[in-house]
Amino acid sequence: xxxxxxxxxxxxxxxxxxxxxxxxxxxxxxxxxxxxxxxxxxxxxxxxxxxxxxxxxxxxxxxxxxxxxxxxxxxxxxxxxxxxxxxxxxxxxxxxxxxxxxxxxxxxxxxxxxxxxxxxxxxxxxxxxxxxxxxxxxxxxxxxxxxxxxxxxxxxxxxxxxxxxxxxxxxxxxxxxxxxxxxxxxxxxxxxxxxxxxxxxxxxxxxxxxxxxxxxxxxxxxxxxxxxxxxxxxxxxxxxxxxxxxxxxxxxxxxxxxxxxxxxxxxxxxxxxxxxxxxxxxxxxxxxxxxx
Amino acid sequence: xxxxxxxxxxxxxxxxxxxxxxxxxxxxxxxxxxxxxxxxxxxxxxxxxxxxxxxxxxxxxxxxxxxxxxxxxxxxxxxxxxxxxxxxxxxxxxxxxxxxxxxxxxxxxxxxxxxxxxxxxxxxxxxxxxxxxxxxxxxxxxxxxxxxxxxxxxxxxxxxxxxxxxxxxxxxxxxxxxxxxxxxxxxxxxxxxxxxxxxxxxxxxxxxxxxxxxxxxxxxxxxxxxxxxxxxxx
Numbered sequence: 347x348x349x350x351x352x353x354x355x356x357x358x359x360x361x362x363x364x365x366x367x368x369x370x371x372x373x374x375x376x377x378x379x380x381x382x383x384x385x386x387x388x389x390x391x392x393x394x395x396x397x398x399x400x401x402x403x404x405x406x407x408x409x410x411x412x413x414x415x416x417x418x419x420x421x422x423x424x425x426x427x428x429x430x431x432x433x434x435x436x437x438x439x440x441x442x443x444x445x446x447x448x449x450x451x452x453x454x455x456x457x458x459x460x461x462x463x464x465x466x467x468x469x470x471x472x473x474x475x476x477x478x479x480x481x482x483x484x485x486x487x488x489x490x491x492x493x494x495x496x497x498x499x500x501x502x503x504x505x506x507x508x509x510x511x512x513x514x515x516x517x518x519x520x521x522x523x524x525x526x527x528x529x530x531x532x533x534x535x536x537x538x539x540x541x542x543x544x545x546x547x548x549x550x551x552x553x554x555x556x557x558x559x560x561x562x563x564x565x566x567x568x569x570x571x572x573x574x575x576x577x578x579x580x581x582x583x584x585x586x587x588x589x590x591x592x593x594x595x596x597x598x599x600x601x602x603x604x605x606x607x608x609x610x611x612x613x614x615x616x617x618x619x620x621x622x623x624x625x626x627x628x629x630x631x632x633x634x635x636x637x638x
Numbered sequence: 639x640x641x642x643x644x645x646x647x648x649x650x651x652x653x654x655x656x657x658x659x660x661x662x663x664x665x666x667x668x669x670x671x672x673x674x675x676x677x678x679x680x681x682x683x684x685x686x687x688x689x690x691x692x693x694x695x696x697x698x699x700x701x702x703x704x705x706x707x708x709x710x711x712x713x714x715x716x717x718x719x720x721x722x723x724x725x726x727x728x729x730x731x732x733x734x735x736x737x738x739x740x741x742x743x744x745x746x747x748x749x750x751x752x753x754x755x756x757x758x759x760x761x762x763x764x765x766x767x768x769x770x771x772x773x774x775x776x777x778x779x780x781x782x783x784x785x786x787x788x789x790x791x792x793x794x795x796x797x798x799x800x801x802x803x804x805x806x807x808x809x810x811x812x813x814x815x816x817x818x819x820x821x822x823x824x825x826x827x828x829x830x831x832x833x834x835x836x837x838x839x840x841x842x843x844x845x846x847x848x849x850x851x852x853x854x855x856x857x858x859x860x861x862x863x864x865x866x867x868x869x870x871x872x
Contacts, residue, residue, distance in 0.1 A: 517729065520727075520728050523720070528737045530740065
């Protein structure tokens with residue numbers, strides 16, 4: 347039982363980062379009805395930029411802010427350079443193109459920063475906290491990750507539910523034609539969606555980097571988990587992405603704890619397959635929100 | 639107010655509108671009637687900027703608007719309520735309404751919302767509910783209300799009777815017609831349901847295969863038996 351609680355607690359911060367990456371996928375899906383497989387590549391690239399900033403200034407907050415800005419800019423660049431020209435003729439082509447972007451970003455990162463894994467020093471201690479004479483599987487850094495994630499999720503929720511920009515973005519996602527007829531500049535909303543998704547993914551990248559190392563391919567597995575969480579959550583739902591992102595983190599932690607961490611991606615893919623068989627619209631999705 | 643000159647629209651080889659001339663004055667309802675495929679929806683989508691004309695002009699307030707983006711046309715005061723109760727079901731009634739005039743100042747929006755709630759009080763009662771919980775008639779009111787939130791000088795209604803009980807349609811259209819008279823709003827209504835449309839309209843225009851067959855006072859058109867048999871099927 348103690349093991350169970352330890353494994354569970356140890357999964358939360360990982361889950362939070364998966365939730366952020368799933369959120370990024372959902373934001374792109376909501377604006378352009380496609381899955382951006384380059385999302386983790388963009389996050390990896392901006393995390394390298396953040397690493398460079400941190401190494402030269404020693405300032406983690408500055409590195410996070412730079413990653414956030416770079417992430418939103420990179421999101422817009424990918425949208426204009428690749429997605430818009432391709433998507434006009436063919437959505438499937440655009441999705442394949444995102445794989446191209448992923449590979450290009452990985453190759454580019456390898457050329458700029460080299461292929462060797464590098465460590466990302468966390469701003470606060472990442473060792474388990476000692477409370478009540480026992481070492482818990484939760485560090486100060488885990489708590490920071492959870493706090494940043496919570497702030498971001500609450501911020502996004504307020505943006506979407508309380509502001510005019512959020513209403514315009516939701517309307518553009520649900521029904522672009524009615525949105526245009528209501529005076530919403532739908533194209534701008536799509537670009538804004540890509541920018542916010544890029545920023546969200548970038549923050550996820552910076553947060554997860556200290557848990558292991560960063561290399562051009564180190565976030566690939568994160569794509570598997572984030573995609574699983576986003577799809578099970580319904581691809582359309584921000585709440586779904588967060589819930590199942592954290593859920594996926596907990597499952598991974600339990601599977602890794604009781605068996606071997608190498609089994610986690612397999613379990614994730616099995617869950618994904620079961621979900622597609624049993625509830626193809628996702629748990630929080632509404633009917634017809636996607637066709638896979 | 640709104641005028642088309644020799645308007646031609648084609649979908650590939652198919653001519654949907656063939657040299658259409660139309661004038662929509664302020665303060666009254668102008669009804670364009672005709673059977674399925676007469677070009678009614680094409681006319682509306684062209685006026686709203688969703689479809690580009692092949693030739694001819696669309697004049698709004700004296701300026702040519704053909705080729706302008708839909709989001710700019712509505713900001714200029716020409717609002718379309720498209721066919722099929724075009725609300726966004728996932729949003730609440732209040733959000734659907736707010737969407738209609740997001741670019742306007744808060745006080746302007748408030749004034750428009752008062753007008754809408756005055757016209758359709760049910761929307762005020764249902765304000766926090768999701769649009770998909772509304773009945774068909776309520777959703778049509780919401781769709782018209784959303785268009786009115788842009789403070790239009792001209793309102794385009796595409797087939798509002800579709801799928802609604804005749805009594806409800808008449809009620810809604812009479813409210814719109816009163817609004818047109820009282821606020822000097824130009825209303826262009828296209829309808830397959832000629833009887834209802836001509837009842838609230840001042841002027842009637844009969845459209846067939848993309849061409850105007852006849853136009854004149856609504857009463858005159860509805861009493862022209864030959865016209866009824868030939869083009870309106872009743």
